[in-house]
Amino acid sequence: xxxxxxxxxxxxxxxxxxxxxxxxxxxxxxxxxxxxxxxxxxxxxxxxxxxxxxxxxxxxxxxxxxxxxxxxxxxxxxxxxxxxxxxxxxxxxxxxxxxxxxxxxxxxxxxxxxxxxxxxxxxxxxxxxxxxxxxxxxxxxxxxxxxxxxxxxxxxxxxxxxxxxxxxxxxxxxxxxxxxxxxxxxxxxxxxxxxxxxxxxxxxxxxxxxxxxxxxxxxxxxxxxxxxxxxxxxxxxxxxxxxxxxxxxxxxxxxxxxxxxxxxxxxxxxxxxxxxxxxxxxxxxxxxxxxxxxxxxxxxxxxxxxxxxxxxxxxxxxxxxxxxxxxxxxxxxxxxxxxxxxxxxxxxxxxxxxxxxxxxxxxxxxxxxxxxxxxxxxxxxxxxxxxxxxxxxxxxxxxxxxx
Amino acid sequence: xxxxxxxxxxxxxxxxxxxxxxxxxxxxxxxxxxxxxxxxxxxxxxxxxxxxxxxxxxxxxxxxxxxxxxxxxxxxxxxxxxxxxxxxxxxxxxxxxxxxxxxxxxxxxxxxxxxxxxxxxxxxxxxxxxxxxxxxxxxxxxxxxxxxxxxxxxxxxxxxxxxxxxxxxxxxxxxxxxxxxxxxxxxxxxxxxxxxxxxxxxxxxxxxxxxxxxxxxxxxxxxxxxxxxxxxxxxxxxxxxxxxxxxxxxxxxxxxxxxxxxxxxxxxxxxxx
Numbered sequence: 001x002x003x004x005x006x007x008x009x010x011x012x013x014x015x016x017x018x019x020x021x022x023x024x025x026x027x028x029x030x031x032x033x034x035x036x037x038x039x040x041x042x043x044x045x046x047x048x049x050x051x052x053x054x055x056x057x058x059x060x061x062x063x064x065x066x067x068x069x070x071x072x073x074x075x076x077x078x079x080x081x082x083x084x085x086x087x088x089x090x091x092x093x094x095x096x097x098x099x100x101x102x103x104x105x106x107x108x109x110x111x112x113x114x115x116x117x118x119x120x121x122x123x124x125x126x127x128x129x130x131x132x133x134x135x136x137x138x139x140x141x142x143x144x145x146x147x148x149x150x151x152x153x154x155x156x157x158x159x160x161x162x163x164x165x166x167x168x169x170x171x172x173x174x175x176x177x178x179x180x181x182x183x184x185x186x187x188x189x190x191x192x193x194x195x196x197x198x199x200x201x202x203x204x205x206x207x208x209x210x211x212x213x214x215x216x217x218x219x220x221x222x223x224x225x226x227x228x229x230x231x232x233x234x235x236x237x238x239x240x241x242x243x244x245x246x247x248x249x250x251x252x253x254x255x256x257x258x259x260x261x262x263x264x265x266x267x268x269x270x271x272x273x274x275x276x277x278x279x280x281x282x283x284x285x286x287x288x289x290x291x292x293x294x295x296x297x298x299x300x301x302x303x304x305x306x307x308x309x310x311x312x313x314x315x316x317x318x319x320x321x322x323x324x325x326x327x328x329x330x331x332x333x334x335x336x337x338x339x340x341x342x343x344x345x346x347x348x349x350x351x352x353x354x355x356x357x358x359x360x361x362x363x364x365x366x367x368x369x370x371x372x373x374x375x376x377x378x379x380x381x382x383x384x385x386x387x388x389x390x391x392x393x394x395x396x397x398x399x400x401x402x403x
Numbered sequence: 404x405x406x407x408x409x410x411x412x413x414x415x416x417x418x419x420x421x422x423x424x425x426x427x428x429x430x431x432x433x434x435x436x437x438x439x440x441x442x443x444x445x446x447x448x449x450x451x452x453x454x455x456x457x458x459x460x461x462x463x464x465x466x467x468x469x470x471x472x473x474x475x476x477x478x479x480x481x482x483x484x485x486x487x488x489x490x491x492x493x494x495x496x497x498x499x500x501x502x503x504x505x506x507x508x509x510x511x512x513x514x515x516x517x518x519x520x521x522x523x524x525x526x527x528x529x530x531x532x533x534x535x536x537x538x539x540x541x542x543x544x545x546x547x548x549x550x551x552x553x554x555x556x557x558x559x560x561x562x563x564x565x566x567x568x569x570x571x572x573x574x575x576x577x578x579x580x581x582x583x584x585x586x587x588x589x590x591x592x593x594x595x596x597x598x599x600x601x602x603x604x605x606x607x608x609x610x611x612x613x614x615x616x617x618x619x620x621x622x623x624x625x626x627x628x629x630x631x632x633x634x635x636x637x638x639x640x641x642x643x644x645x646x647x648x649x650x651x652x653x654x655x656x657x658x659x660x661x662x663x664x665x666x667x668x669x670x671x672x673x674x675x676x
Contacts (some may be wrong), residue, residue: 018588021624023617025610026589026597031545075445078546085545087589088597095546099526106518108630135511145523149530154550160553174557181651183580183644184564186591196652249552 003100003114004061004073006256011054016080017047022087025226028084038079046083053080060104070109074101093253099146100257107139118298125297133372141223143260148220151236155216172209179247188248195246212239222261233261256368272306280309281358283351284320284327284337285313291385292336299355307358313337335386348386349378411487415480422476423472425468431462471535479528560648565598565641565663567618572668581639584631585622598641602663615639615666623668638667 020043027040041049053076059069078098085094110116118152120127158166165171176195179185198205215235221228237258240251283299285292297309311320313332320327324339331337331347338351346354353375356366438458447453450461458507510516533547540551562634567581582591589597601610610668625631644658 015588019623022588023613025601025613025617028600031543031547033545035544082545084588084593088600089595090543090545090548091592092548092550092552095548098546102522106522133511135515138511142519142523144527149527150548150550153530153534153548154552154554155539156600157549157551157554160537161551162556165556166554169556170559171553171556174559175553177648177650177652178557178562179560181562181646181648181655183566183658184562184646186564186566186582186595188591193652194652199650281527336437 001061001063001109002259003104004057006259007073007097008054008057008061009056010253010256014050016050017043018085018114019083020046026087028088030090031082031085032078033082033086038082040083049076049218050080052078057231060109061110063110063116066110066114066116070101070107071105074098074105077101091144093249093251096146096150096257097253100143100260103139103142103146109139110136111136113301113304118301121297121301122294125293139258140260143257144223147236147257147260148223151216151219155213158213158216167206167210170199170202170205173202173205176246185248186252191245191249196245200344208242211235215239229261233258268304271304279341279354280307281309281341282309282324282339283355284311284313284332284339286333286336287314287316295336299303300361302361303359305360308355335382349375349382352382353378408488414485415484415487419477419480422473426466427474430465430469434458434461434465445538468536471537472532475528475532475535479531488547560646562646562648564595564644565602566600566644567594567615568640568642569622569633569636570638570640571634573634576637577634578640579633581618581622584625585633586618587630602641611641612666613663615641615664619666619668636668638665640665 020040022040024040029038032038033203038047053073056069056073056076059065060073078101081094081098085091162169162171176199179187179190179195180193182189189368198208203388215232216239218228219236222232223298240254244250279361283296285296299308313320313329317329321329324345327337327339327345335347336351338346338354340346340354341358344354349369353366353369356362358368366390433442433446434450435458437450438453438461440447453461486495501572512521527623529544529547530549533544534549537549537551538544543549565584569585570577571577579585581593586594597614601607603613604610605657619636621631622636622639626633626635641663643661643663646658647654647659
């Protein structure tokens, strides 16, 4: 989701249709573009493909029709990214995006945080959120492999073409100096001129070159060693950041792929554990009602930080009564209740409004629920749905039905 | 029907032996025959300029390209042969198994496992072959690459670059470097590499005339559309810029300029040196 969101932001304003208007004297197809004889489509067609690709990236980021949208994004993206590569220069930061899109197209990335997952949760609330499976770890390992081989190849290429000259000569100092000759280095100006200062210190440049070469060659170790992941991965990230600052070329697209090295699961667990249990909202619902179960399944999905404690007012009533003696079971089964962290009790539409402030993913809509007219309409809609719920074969059980 | 355990290793061995026989014996013989006008016509046609070079030249080119590729295939083949042994597979699996603190995870279905293995092997194999054959810079088999950036040892001075300038249609005319929004959808790097290629092509005069005229046409088209606010141009000129590099980059704004090519708006077919 994050990867595709970054792709959307990066490529939103990229104009691919313009390539159709470029003279073919510049055209020199490379790699898969030449192999598959991919043509440069006429301008309207290229513009349409470009719009379709960006739409698929948006759908992939939101996780809507994820399997189809990620596969489409990969196919169209390979074509669109491949076209400029065949006009003069291959940008080395582009290919990794193709591999990342291929990986995600093959994966079940939509099972995690996605609209598809929310809709599935609403349709089948009894299913567990995402079972622990290799399905959800192989894409990460695949991207580790891709990045490792890319960096390793860069290291081997340096050794192959210059031996140890990259380390033992002033090669890096010369690159620093050349980078500051604006028109002479079309790859882009460095963010700052510190490279010139480094170039005055050859020993420092050689040490930097040695560390760079070591990091490039050592990244494959991160596939197997947790320690290598902790040291080498931040190292190569810093290396690319350093290149951007001191030499110019930007590795922003490459940086998207560092997302695959972030231990999201651990970070989520830490964040969840950091939430003070006294600051959680308690959500009371009718566990015998299908609609309520669907609502709870969706809320569980969006409550990534575990800010809500869910209670089935039918099954867990004794515990609820012990914790909140002021509540009555009939009322809790009639309307959804939220006991906020401050002890305030909200029901129906106001209950949803209360939890929208505690779940970060719902923060964008929380202020909208206070706009004039929205509470009035919201309460009426909630009441109508609740009434329909009872008429639709989902009766409110009596106290005797409770365990 | 059960195959003997040693069969995969033997098959790989035979295949590798055949491969090296082709690389070292069969192909060089075929090249020598084609050079002397015998053998398949397609191969004879492929040896362009054979009246200029001896057969040994083509054999050397073949070996320079084929040997690293065959070596990469050999490594992959030997790995595959080794992995055909259940004992080795078990050892590797043990070595790669998650630690005891890792949560237990179920495996994806077999179909997806096969697809994932193909993707991983395809990327790894392709990358290793690319690394082995080491194609010329900017001519990689995209999206594979051997990532040669910064691998050449640079010469500090002089620094040479080809750059496109626009000549404004005003009196007196000015020269402005055409970069950024003026050359979209190109970026400066793609443009510069294109000039290097076109300037060194055998029919450079035709290519440079067409390329410069195209840049001028697209500049004016985008200017008319409001895509940039640059001045109207009367001509475009391609220069070779040469810097006498010093350690503090104090000469960065004073390169020596040599005109390579020019195309005028009034006559796009015009050219001059």
